[in-house]
Amino acid sequence: xxxxxxxxxxxxxxxxxxxxxxxxxxxxxxxxxxxxxxxxxxxxxxxxxxxxxxxxxxxxxxxxxxxxxxxxxxxxxxxxxxxxxxxxxxxxxxxxxxxxxxxxxxxxxxxxxxxxxxxxxxxxxxxxxxxxxxxxxxxxxxxxxxxxxxxxxxxxxxxxxxxxxxxxxxxxxxxxxxxxxxxxxxxxxxxxxxxxxxxxxxxxxxxxxxxxxxxxxxxxxxxxxxxxxxxxxxxxxxxxxxxxxxxxxxxxxxxxxxxxxxxxxxxxxxxxxxxxxxxxxxxxxxxxxxxxxxxxxxxxxxxxxxxxxxxxxxxxxxxxxxxxxxxxxxxxxxxxxxxxxxxxxxxxxxxxxxxxxxxxxxxxxxxxxxxxxxxxxxxxxxxxxxxxxxxxxxxxxxxxxxxxxxxxxxxxxxxxxxxxxxxxxxxxxxxxxxxxxxxxxxxxxxxxxxxxxxxxxxxxxxxxxxxxxxxxxxxxxxxxxxxxxxxx
Ligand code: B12
Ligand code: SF4
Numbered sequence: 001x002x003x004x005x006x007x008x009x010x011x012x013x014x015x016x017x018x019x020x021x022x023x024x025x026x027x028x029x030x031x032x033x034x035x036x037x038x039x040x041x042x043x044x045x046x047x048x049x050x051x052x053x054x055x056x057x058x059x060x061x062x063x064x065x066x067x068x069x070x071x072x073x074x075x076x077x078x079x080x081x082x083x084x085x086x087x088x089x090x091x092x093x094x095x096x097x098x099x100x101x102x103x104x105x106x107x108x109x110x111x112x113x114x115x116x117x118x119x120x121x122x123x124x125x126x127x128x129x130x131x132x133x134x135x136x137x138x139x140x141x142x143x144x145x146x147x148x149x150x151x152x153x154x155x156x157x158x159x160x161x162x163x164x165x166x167x168x169x170x171x172x173x174x175x176x177x178x179x180x181x182x183x184x185x186x187x188x189x190x191x192x193x194x195x196x197x198x199x200x201x202x203x204x205x206x207x208x209x210x211x212x213x214x215x216x217x218x219x220x221x222x223x224x225x226x227x228x229x230x231x232x233x234x235x236x237x238x239x240x241x242x243x244x245x246x247x248x249x250x251x252x253x254x255x256x257x258x259x260x261x262x263x264x265x266x267x268x269x270x271x272x273x274x275x276x277x278x279x280x281x282x283x284x285x286x287x288x289x290x291x292x293x294x295x296x297x298x299x300x301x302x303x304x305x306x307x308x309x310x311x312x313x314x315x316x317x318x319x320x321x322x323x324x325x326x327x328x329x330x331x332x333x334x335x336x337x338x339x340x341x342x343x344x345x346x347x348x349x350x351x352x353x354x355x356x357x358x359x360x361x362x363x364x365x366x367x368x369x370x371x372x373x374x375x376x377x378x379x380x381x382x383x384x385x386x387x388x389x390x391x392x393x394x395x396x397x398x399x400x401x402x403x404x405x406x407x408x409x410x411x412x413x414x415x416x417x418x419x420x421x422x423x424x425x426x427x428x429x430x431x432x433x434x435x436x437x438x439x440x441x442x443x444x445x446x447x448x449x450x451x452x453x454x455x456x457x458x459x460x461x462x463x464x465x466x467x468x469x470x471x472x473x474x475x476x477x478x479x480x481x482x483x484x485x486x487x488x
Contacts, residue, residue, distance in 0.1 A: 012200035013062025019085035020059040023047045026100040027066040029435040036070030043204035052197040053145040068202035077106045092119035094410045095433040105132030116140040118230045122412030139165040187240040191248045205260045213264040219243040222270035227340045227415040235412040246285030265297040273301035286320040296323040303344040324362040332385025333378035357398035370407040370469040374462030404476045
């Protein structure tokens with residue numbers, strides 16, 4: 001078998017010295033079969049946080065982001081086996097689990113495997129029982145910076161570490177570590193973690209629209225319980241919701257500006273603008289540091305919270321450099337919004353998007369088509385809402401753009417529980433994520449840019465068929481792309 005040995009794919013490590021760990025972000029599909037067509041993906045900040053912390057503790061670690069590089073599976077296996085680290089670490093997400101397990105199963109037997117991420121938390125026992133994960137010495141549930149460093153020091157520390165699981169060789173059953181007084185590992189103090197060392201990231205900072213941009217994490221955890229979301233509070237009962245203090249955030253922004261010339265930031269966490277108290281606290285600090293004078297920034301927000309924000313608050317966000325807010329809108333149907341527990345209404349959506357764009361803030365709205373129980377009329381309500389929001393905001397200084405997905409279930413989420421409870425689906429059926437090529441082999445520019453998100457389990461969960469859903473998805477994405485071409 002041909003093995004690719006491009007060790008330069010592993011970032012942040014000193015490749016002249018023995019390696020303690022290579023962290024692997026598996027590709028979404030095997031790029032040997034169909035090459036990656038889009039050219040930018042958000043950075044793997046979670047892995048970079050772990051790697052930065054481990055490096056600070058003296059370990060020689062690197063990150064191989066096979067999604068960002070578009071690396072074929074065989075090449076990932078070849079590089080890791082060639083470098084022969086003591087450990088290989090995997091970030092397991094539901095749609096990338098199969099490929100991660102495939103890679104793990106082909107690693108040389110002396111390489112120990114550790115795994116974390118959302119899927120590890122949602123389905124630990126089947127993962128540990130998977131023969132391809134036989135080298136897995138530690139499955140780490142939740143935020144892993146401090147526990148990974150302990151494991152790198154000595155894997156036997158796992159017995160002391162809470163929410164770390166492995167297969168006991170004698171009982172041949174999963175066991176969980178943890179001793180009294182070690183609970184602090186589950187929620188590392190966010191203001192004491194080192195800033196992410198960007199040497200671990202393939203495309204961050206990166207040039208875009210005449211600026212250098214960087215992604216950041218401002219908070220951890222989300223208090224909401226949207227039924228489809230892996231970050232929902234009921235899927236993550238172990239997470240303590242924490243927001244970084246404004247001074248820590250401002251120091252990281254300053255450092256990125258000084259070291260890399262960054263003047264645009266994107267907060268990728270669940271809800272940077274998700275609570276009134278946080279907005280007020282951050283904006284007071286941003287005004288004090290004159291952030292609006294030198295930077296622009298994008299963030300996620302909640303419609304119900306922004307709906308309660310008065311005009312002076314919105315003006316403050318603008319003067320402090322807010323460029324774009326990403327909002328989970330999901331549906332145009334009142335019933336669906338209530339079914340998914342979004343706690344917003346179509347009227348609130350229209351009002352918030354109109355007010356934000358009127359004061360010059362761009363809005364990116366996320367939508368999902370094909371929710372369980374969704375009728376054709378309800379899906380049409382969503383399509384109509386997207387068009388309405390384009391029309392309502394066309395003359396405004398801020399733009400509105402949509403990003404539309406086909407519904408897919410993730411283990412551990414409230415929706416997953418509801419689907420399994422119907423008795424109509426097996427776990428295997430619901431986990432059958434398949435990449436859908438809507439790019440016409442890379443030709444269609446509008447779909448090319450979002451190729452990595454075209455995933456489906458191929459099940460019709462509501463009234464519209466998957467073919468109808470994809471037709472709407474393609475139409476809306478094409479229209480969005482055309483609008484970009486004619487943007488004001
Ligand atoms: C930014 C983001 C992305 C980025 C970066 C993804 C990445 N691999 O890091 C991009 C845009 C590329 C992305 C893509 C996808 N994403 Co995404 N993404 C997010 C988002 C919004 C924030 C993640 C983040 O940076 N959090 C902050 C950091 C600090 O936390 P973290 O990443 O979870 O990392 C911590 C722990 O998980 C753990 N950990 C992480 N890696 C490892 C590795 C080891 C070895 C160990 C021990 C522990 C460990 O320790 C970290 C530090 O404390 C989350 C929502 C969320 N709240 O998590 C969704 C989310 C993680 N994504 C999700 C999904 C499904 C995807 C896709 C599969 C989507 C698709 N196309 O179908 C792809 C996967 C592509 C890929 N292989 O990277 C789901 C996961 C659901 C699930 N149950 O699997 C989430 C929860 C959103 C959702 N839809 O519900 N995503
Ligand atoms: S969709 Fe957003 S608000 Fe809802 S649970 Fe997920 S991260 Fe929280």
